[in-house]
Amino acid sequence: MGAKTAERLTYAGSFPSVDLVCDRRLMFVRPSEVSVHVLEAAAGRRVILHAMHSVSDWLAFAVWEDGRLRRSLSLSPDGGIVEDIGDPFPFETPFWAGDRPVDPDPEWEEEPYALPFHPLELGNEALRAFFGFLLEGHPSVEDVDPDGIPLLGFRRATASESAAYGRGPVDEVASVLERVLRPPFGDEAAWRQLWHLLATERLTTSLATATRLLQSGRWTWSARSWPESTGTTAPTSSSGTWRP
Structure with missing residues (x-):
């Protein structure tokens, strides 16, 4: 209407x-x-x-x-x-x-x-x-x-507000991904924080960041069990981790 x-x-x-x-x-x-x-x-x-x-x-x-x-x-x-x-x-x-x-x-x-x-x-x-x-x-x-x-x-946010909002989550997700991807890929605190970002209001920006990393060819997706201690559901039925 x-x-x-x-x-x-x-x-x-x-x-x-x-x-x-x-x-x-x-x-x-x-x-x-x-x-x-x-x-x-x-x-x-x-x-x-x-x-x-x-x-x-x-x-x-x-x-x-x-x-x-x-x-x-x-x-x-x-x-x-x-x-x-x-x-x-x-x-x-x-x-x-x-x-x-x-x-x-x-x-x-x-x-x-x-x-x-x-x-x-x-x-x-x-x-x-x-x-x-x-x-x-x-x-x-x-x-x-x-x-x-x-x-x-x-x-609705203005263009400048959207830009300011977008920079923060992108930087935060990139930082958390660095910790998740750091061998031996067992930092469960980083996994919990990453899933929190993906499951909250930063969903769109976070997924866009992860997608760009995947498309860049720097990381591939390999099977991994989602940590039960996160208390959340894994992003997909075949959870995994980003590996270089």
Whole structure:
């Protein structure tokens, strides 16, 4: 869901049969152009994108089923209909039929509203049809209260923060690997520390470092029993050690 979240903030929740992600980076003017990796992450599932911007009266939503785009709509009074792909959903019918016109405002000095309906009103009905709640308007007894849905917030690191974060774990993993690889390859304290790095928040960086060492040709993988004293599960079913 495209949401006007704060810069570099993402909100997400996982519930039975549905995963929800709110991020302003998902606010595509043309929903059909959503990044491929977003759809691949939900392969085989129904994907719904919904975005609104109240300042410009902009609405966009799209639905994919089994990876195929079924419906995409994007419009605003200033930009007009930017994208209109697929057959409209039933909740759209009264809007396109002219049954939900925008009431004229006597203070308007410009021409009548540029669209036959207000995009945000359609957007709210889309929210009800897709997710079972409204952001504005009069909710029914069947509607879900969105304020009662807990989401987790995640702050995305800047490029400089990511670089600073990345240097530390790489150096630490390299140092621990030096101890693990030092003959006779029996420093179990180093093994425990290495597995701790691989099993914590430094997982990605640590694995990348180990992969680079392997690809450099300096080390090969040979069978070894994982120390039971680590209290953890070995990285693979055929644990081993790096040997020069």
